[in-house]
Amino acid sequence: MIYLDHNASTPLLPEAAEALVRCTPRPGNPASLHQEGQAKRRQIEAAHKAVQGLTGGPDSKVVLTASGTEADNLAVIGMARRRRAQGCDRVVVSAIEHPAVLAAAHLLSGEGFRVTRVAVDSSGRIDLGALAQSLDAQVAVVAVMLANNETGVVQPVAEAAALAERCGIPLHTDAVQAAGKIPMDFAALGASTLAISAHKLGGPRGIGALVVSRQAALDPLWRGGGQEHGLRAGTQSAALAAALAVAAEHAVTRASAPEVVPRRDALSAALAKVPGAFVVAADAPRLPNTLSVGFTGVASYALVDILS
Numbered sequence: 001m002i003y004l005d006h007n008a009s010t011p012l013l014p015e016a017a018e019a020l021v022r023c024t025p026r027p028g029n030p031a032s033l034h035q036e037g038q039a040k041r042r043q044i045e046a047a048h049k050a051v052q053g054l055t056g057g058p059d060s061k062v063v064l065t066a067s068g069t070e071a072d073n074l075a076v077i078g079m080a081r082r083r084r085a086q087g088c089d090r091v092v093v094s095a096i097e098h099p100a101v102l103a104a105a106h107l108l109s110g111e112g113f114r115v116t117r118v119a120v121d122s123s124g125r126i127d128l129g130a131l132a133q134s135l136d137a138q139v140a141v142v143a144v145m146l147a148n149n150e151t152g153v154v155q156p157v158a159e160a161a162a163l164a165e166r167c168g169i170p171l172h173t174d175a176v177q178a179a180g181k182i183p184m185d186f187a188a189l190g191a192s193t194l195a196i197s198a199h200k201l202g203g204p205r206g207i208g209a210l211v212v213s214r215q216a217a218l219d220p221l222w223r224g225g226g227q228e229h230g231l232r233a234g235t236q237s238a239a240l241a242a243a244l245a246v247a248a249e250h251a252v253t254r255a256s257a258p259e260v261v262p263r264r265d266a267l268s269a270a271l272a273k274v275p276g277a278f279v280v281a282a283d284a285p286r287l288p289n290t291l292s293v294g295f296t297g298v299a300s301y302a303l304v305d306i307l308s
């Protein structure tokens with residue numbers, strides 16, 4: 001089998017699998033002061049460092065979560081709820097966000113927030129003019145993903161964050177698809193928070209992370225033992241953290257792998273010869289690994305069924 005569906009989930013790297021298997025049987029809780037606990041604590045801290053290394057945020061706080069979905073929810077809901085106290089009751093998201101962000105915004109609408117979805121242009125990039133017009137002092141949080149999971153189109157997050165910043169609004173970026181595929185610089189993006197997920201970059205399913213700038217203020221979703229800078233209560237899995245750390249370290253070097261683009265483009269050129277085929281956002285800046293192709297008159301679910 002040739003497995004191409006890396007935006008859904010990547011194969012587990014052998015080195016990450018080895019870390020998972022090595023660490024899983026060991027007892028201990030990272031919060032315990034004894035030797036076993038402290039060994040686990042060090043694995044958690046190493047994972048924080050590896051995520052900082054991958055995302056380019058040496059001064060950031062890293063919060064380990066159970067998934068990219070949880071990291072997105074923590075950011076969007078956590079920042080919106082915190083800014084409610086300042087009279088903010090609006091949330092602005094790009095229309096192409098993953099359901100992890102859109103559903104979090106929907107939950108907030110049930111809490112009285114007004115949600116604005118900003119459209120993308122014909123190349124699949126957020127319309128920055130429309131974004132600018134949608135921002136005012138009532139906006140609690142803006143969410144613009146770094147790269148779209150279906151088209152691979154890389155979004156102008158730094159420009160969006162600068163627009164938000166002018167109104168004093170924090171911006172969350174969902175970098176779940178971008179991490180490990182393109183180099184990232186959290187500080188340069190100007191985002192307040194950034195989400196990643198281990199299983200999209202060669203790590204295991206069941207762990208993600210939220211990178212949080214020192215200035216960001218957000219409410220935790222869970223109450224409990226104060227783990228992860230008080231932002232994600234619950235005993236961490238040192239084994240999952242160790243595997244995430246390995247995957248994140250590998251992803252730093254892989255993120256600019258030069259051989260991927262010509263392969264993607266060769267596949268694209270071959271598929272474009274099929275009658276009725278069209279490549280989505282062919283001229284936009286895209287993730288090197290992502291190709292979105294449509295076939296006029298062919299239902300996508302039927303095609304997936306046949307191809308699988």
Ligand code: PLP
Nearest residue numbers: 067068069098100149176177197
């Ligand atoms: N955000 C994006 C852009 C995604 O593509 C995905 C997964 O497909 C997620 C968030 C959710 O990540 P997870 O599967 O770790 O919950």
